[in-house]
Every structure is written in C-alpha cells, then in structure tokens.
Amino acid sequence: MRKLFRRQGEQRKIRDKSDLIVKSNGQRNSELEKGINFYAEYLKHLDACSSGASQLSPSDEAHTQNSDLYDGKATFATTQSELLQKLEDAYQRESNLEEKLKEKIKSYQELKEENVSLNKQIESFTTGQTKLAEKHSRDKRALVEEIVELQRRLDGLTPSLALKEAQIARLETEKDTANNQVRNVTNQLQCLQMKLDEARRDEAVISKLDLERRDEMDSLRNSLKRFEIEIEDYKEKERTFAEDLSDLKRALREAELLGKKEKAIAEKALEENSGLIKENSELCAKISLLEIEIAQLNKDNEFRKMNDINLAELAEIRESEKRSKLEVSRLQEKLKAEQERLHNTEAQFDEYRKKEEEVGQWHHRTQKELEGLQTLSSSLSNENKLLRQDKLTLSDRCEELQNKLRKKDEEFERMRDEYETVSEHYRKVLEKLELETALQHERAGEYEDLVNRVHQLSASLSRDDSSSKSSRGKRQTASSENSSGKSTGEEKVQFIVLNLADLPVR
Incomplete structure (x- = not known):
C-alpha cells in the first residue's frame, strides 16, 4: 500500500510538471502572438501614415515619406531581428520542451503501466482481505x-x-x-x-602447624647432627693438635739433648783446638829456636870455614843439620796436620753454630706454633662449652616441641572424632x-x-x-x-x- 501511494504521488508530480510545461509553452506562444500582433499594428500604422501622407503636398509628402520610411525601416529591422532572435529562442526552447515532454510522457506511460499492475495487486489484496474477513467471521x-x-x-x-x-x-x-x-x-x-x-580450617591449621613443627624438629635434628659432627671434628683436631704438641715437645727435648751433646763436642773441640794452638805455638817456638840455631850453625860453619874447621866437625855439623832439617820437616808436617785438624775443627764449629742457629729458629717457630695451638685449644674448648650449652638448650627445645606435638596429635584425634560425628x-x-x-x-x-x-x-x-x-x-x-x-x-x-x-x- 505504501508503494502504491508513493507511485500515485510520483504520478501527481509528473502531471504537475507537464501542466507547468504546457503553461510555459502557452506563455511563449502568447509572446509570439503579441509580437506578431505588434508587427501587424505596425504595418497598419505604416498604411495609415501613407494614407495621411497622400493628403499633404508632394514635397512634404516626399520628405515625410522618406523620413517615415527611414524610421520605419530602422525600427522594422531592429524589431524584425529581435523577433527573429526571440522566435529562434522560442523554437529552441520548444524543441527542448518537446523532448522533455516526450521523456515525461514515456515515464508517465511507464508509471501508468505500473499503476495498472499496482491496481491489480490492490484488487487481489482486497479479494484476499475479503476472503480473510470471511474466514475470520x-x-x-x-x-x-x-x-x-x-x-x-x-x-x-x-x-x-x-x-x-x-x-x-x-x-x-x-x-x-x-x-x-x-x-x-x-x-x-x-x-x-x-x-x-571451621573443623576443616582447624584441621588445616593443625596440619600446617604439625608440618611446621616437624620441619622445625627435622631442622633441629639436622643442626644437632651437624653440631655433633663439628664437635667430633673439633675433638679430632684437638687430639691431632695434642699429638703434634707432644711430638714437638719430644722433638724439642731431643733437639735440646742434641744441642747439649754438640755443645760438649764443641767445647771438647775448643779445648783440643786450644791445646793444639798451644802445641803449635810451642812448635813454632822450637822451630824459631832451631832456625836460630841453624843460623848460628851456619854462621859458625862460615866462621869455621873461615878458620879452617875440621872435616869431622863439618860432617857432624852436617849430620846435625840434616837431623835438624828432618826434625823441621817432621815438625812442619805435624804443624800442617794440626793446621788441617784446626781448620776441620773450625769448619765443624761453624757447622755446629749454623745447626745451633737453625735449631734456635726451629725452636722459636715451634714455640710460636705451640702458642698458636694453645690459643686454638682454648678457643676450641670455649666453642665446645658453647656447643654443649646449645646442645642442652636444643634438647630442651626438642622435648618441649615433642610435648606440644603430642598434645596436637591428641587434639587432632579429638577433632577427627568430632568431624566423623558431624x-x-x-x-x-x-x-x-x-x-x-x-x-x-x-x-x-x-x-x-x-x-x-x-x-x-x-x-x-x-x-x-x-x-x-x-x-x-x-x-x-x-x-x-x-x-x-x-x-x-x-x-x-x-x-x-x-x-x-x-x-x-x-
């Protein structure tokens, strides 16, 4: 129905437009008729002028006729050109309007056909409505x-x-x-x-506390085991330090005994050295005396040579000189041996002094180590005391936690019974x-x-x-x-x- 009303409205608009086009064409045709009428009146006016001019004199008539003809030609030419231009424009507009009118007529025919089809649909709809009304009744x-x-x-x-x-x-x-x-x-x-x-929450809290206490007990047991292991390690270290200390003391006593022995040997060597020095000085004195005697004998020999000493005396002197030389060589060898012995004794004394210095340094180092071990043993004993105290406190804490755990287990059993009843x-x-x-x-x-x-x-x-x-x-x-x-x-x-x-x- 809405579509039908819309189509009818469009048809009304097309009719109005066609009426307007017809009216505009009528207006243009009326304008053309007015122009044509004006042209006819103008021709009539010219005829009247020509008839009036026939009553004038020939000169005036000719003058007026010429002027009127000139004016009439000019106005006629202008009006004719204007009318022709208007006529052409009117023809052009008319042709355009005819084309538009043809298009509108064509669209109007289409709308008319569509209107016919819509009327048929309306008729079918009205018949359906009547049938529906009958059915409804x-x-x-x-x-x-x-x-x-x-x-x-x-x-x-x-x-x-x-x-x-x-x-x-x-x-x-x-x-x-x-x-x-x-x-x-x-x-x-x-x-x-x-x-x-609430019971479940309490059970969860109890289980959580139980787990925490068990974890704490496990950690305490682990810490106790670790402390016991550390105590055993400290005891083992203390035992080893005591053994090292006894070994160091024994080595110190042995070093002291060895030092005493070496000191006695050194003193004995010094005494022998002093005796050898004395003997060496005596031998040197004897050698000097023998040298003096030899020199004296040489002088005497020279003197005897000079005084014609006997050959026997000379031989004896030579024998005594040989003996003296042998004695001197023997004494020199003995002196060399004593000097070598003295040199060896001095070398041994130097070695003993070096050994004594080394023993003193080792003794000093051993004394420092012994002092360090004593301080370490004192610190270890203090740590052992602290560990024993910690062990006692931890054992008390473990007993307390075990008692609490036992109470919580009893409470848990009671809550479980209540939970079962509930x-x-x-x-x-x-x-x-x-x-x-x-x-x-x-x-x-x-x-x-x-x-x-x-x-x-x-x-x-x-x-x-x-x-x-x-x-x-x-x-x-x-x-x-x-x-x-x-x-x-x-x-x-x-x-x-x-x-x-x-x-x-x-």
Whole structure:
C-alpha cells in the first residue's frame, strides 16, 4: 500500500510538471502572438501614415515619406531581428520542451503501466482481505460456539473446582509446613556446614602447624647432627693438635739433648783446638829456636870455614843439620796436620753454630706454633662449652616441641572424632532432605499440572468473555443466567490463578 501511494504521488508530480510545461509553452506562444500582433499594428500604422501622407503636398509628402520610411525601416529591422532572435529562442526552447515532454510522457506511460499492475495487486489484496474477513467471521462463529461449549463445561466443573480449591488450600498448608521444615533443615545444614568448615580450617591449621613443627624438629635434628659432627671434628683436631704438641715437645727435648751433646763436642773441640794452638805455638817456638840455631850453625860453619874447621866437625855439623832439617820437616808436617785438624775443627764449629742457629729458629717457630695451638685449644674448648650449652638448650627445645606435638596429635584425634560425628549427622540430614525434596518435587509437579489446567480455563474464559461482550446486546435476556454463572466461575478461576501464581513452581 505504501508503494502504491508513493507511485500515485510520483504520478501527481509528473502531471504537475507537464501542466507547468504546457503553461510555459502557452506563455511563449502568447509572446509570439503579441509580437506578431505588434508587427501587424505596425504595418497598419505604416498604411495609415501613407494614407495621411497622400493628403499633404508632394514635397512634404516626399520628405515625410522618406523620413517615415527611414524610421520605419530602422525600427522594422531592429524589431524584425529581435523577433527573429526571440522566435529562434522560442523554437529552441520548444524543441527542448518537446523532448522533455516526450521523456515525461514515456515515464508517465511507464508509471501508468505500473499503476495498472499496482491496481491489480490492490484488487487481489482486497479479494484476499475479503476472503480473510470471511474466514475470520467463520473462525469467530466457531470460537463463539466453542466458548458456549466451554462455558457449559465450566458450569459443570465448578464443584470440582471447589474440591480443587480445598485440595490447593490443604496443599498450601502442607507446602508451608514443608517449606518451614526445609528452612529449618537448611539452617541446620548451614550450621553444620559452618562447623564442618571451621573443623576443616582447624584441621588445616593443625596440619600446617604439625608440618611446621616437624620441619622445625627435622631442622633441629639436622643442626644437632651437624653440631655433633663439628664437635667430633673439633675433638679430632684437638687430639691431632695434642699429638703434634707432644711430638714437638719430644722433638724439642731431643733437639735440646742434641744441642747439649754438640755443645760438649764443641767445647771438647775448643779445648783440643786450644791445646793444639798451644802445641803449635810451642812448635813454632822450637822451630824459631832451631832456625836460630841453624843460623848460628851456619854462621859458625862460615866462621869455621873461615878458620879452617875440621872435616869431622863439618860432617857432624852436617849430620846435625840434616837431623835438624828432618826434625823441621817432621815438625812442619805435624804443624800442617794440626793446621788441617784446626781448620776441620773450625769448619765443624761453624757447622755446629749454623745447626745451633737453625735449631734456635726451629725452636722459636715451634714455640710460636705451640702458642698458636694453645690459643686454638682454648678457643676450641670455649666453642665446645658453647656447643654443649646449645646442645642442652636444643634438647630442651626438642622435648618441649615433642610435648606440644603430642598434645596436637591428641587434639587432632579429638577433632577427627568430632568431624566423623558431624559428617555422620550431616549425611543423615542430607538423606532426610533428599526425601523431602523428592516429595516436594512430586507436589510441585501436581501444582504445575493444576496451574496449567487453571491457566487454560482462564484463557478460554477470557476468550468467552471477549466474544460475549460483542454479542451481549443481541442475547442479553437469553444469557443472563449464563453470564451470572460465568462471572462467578471467572471470579473463582481468577482467584485460583492469583493464588497459584504466588506458588513457587519447581
């Protein structure tokens, strides 16, 4: 329909435009007619002038005729050119307007054809509407008959509805009692759930504390084992230090004995050296005396040579000289041996002095090590005391934690027993609640069936009411009793529906 109205509006617009085009063409044609009329009047005026000029003198006539002809030609030329230009413009506009008019006529024909098709559609639609109206009237008559039948059935169902109302009231009371029981059971379940959650939280806290205490006990045991191992290591180190100290003391005593022996040997060597020095000095004195004697003998020999000493004396002197030389060589060898012995003794004394210095340095170093070991042993003894004290405190702490752990185990057992009792009670309550919920579901199914039936009856009664309002003026006297029964039945049904609408359907 909207499309049809839109097409009709477009057709009206096209008609208005074509009328405007025709009017504009008429205006242009009127302008052309006005120009043509003006040209005809001008020709008439020229004729009148020529007729008036015939009454004048020939000279005046010629003058006026010439001037009029000149003016008439000029004006005629200008008007003719203007008229021709206007005529050409008018022809051009007319051709354009004719083309536009042809296009508009073509579009108008198309719109006309479309209008015809739309009119056909409208006719088919109107026929369909009439058919639908007839069908609606037939359906309405059938519904009216059905409403009358339902009203009759409703009148027969009023006693059963009263029974159902009584049953509904009884079921409502049972539902209220069941709801109260369910509410009480849910409250008990919530309380039990809260207690169970609290017990679980306590159990989790206890288990957490148990784990923490066990971890702490394990760490304390590990620390005790580590301290015992460290104490054993310290004892082993102390034992090794004591053994090293005894070895150092024994080596020190041996070094002192060796030093004493070497000192005695050195003193003996010094005494021998002093004796050898004395003997060496004596031998040197003897050698010097012998040298003096030899020199004296040489002098005597020279003197005897000079004084003609005898050969026997000379031989004796030579013998004595040989003996003296032998003695000197022997004494020199002995002196060399003593010098070598003295040199060896000095070398031994130097070695002994070096050894004595080394022994002194070793003794000093040993003394420092001994002092360090004594300080270390004192520190180790202090650490051992501290470790013994820590061990005592840790053992006390372990005993205390074991006592707490024992108490927590007892409390955990007690909480477990309580948890088992609560879970048993919770299980029984759940079984009872499941039974009650099953009964509640059965009752809810009955409620739903009853509510659906009442809703169907109320819907049918509402349809009957709407149809009866239309036909009430025609059949007012005949349906007075039925309308009174129907109103009472509708009120009852509406009351039942309102009461059942408030019920929680599960």
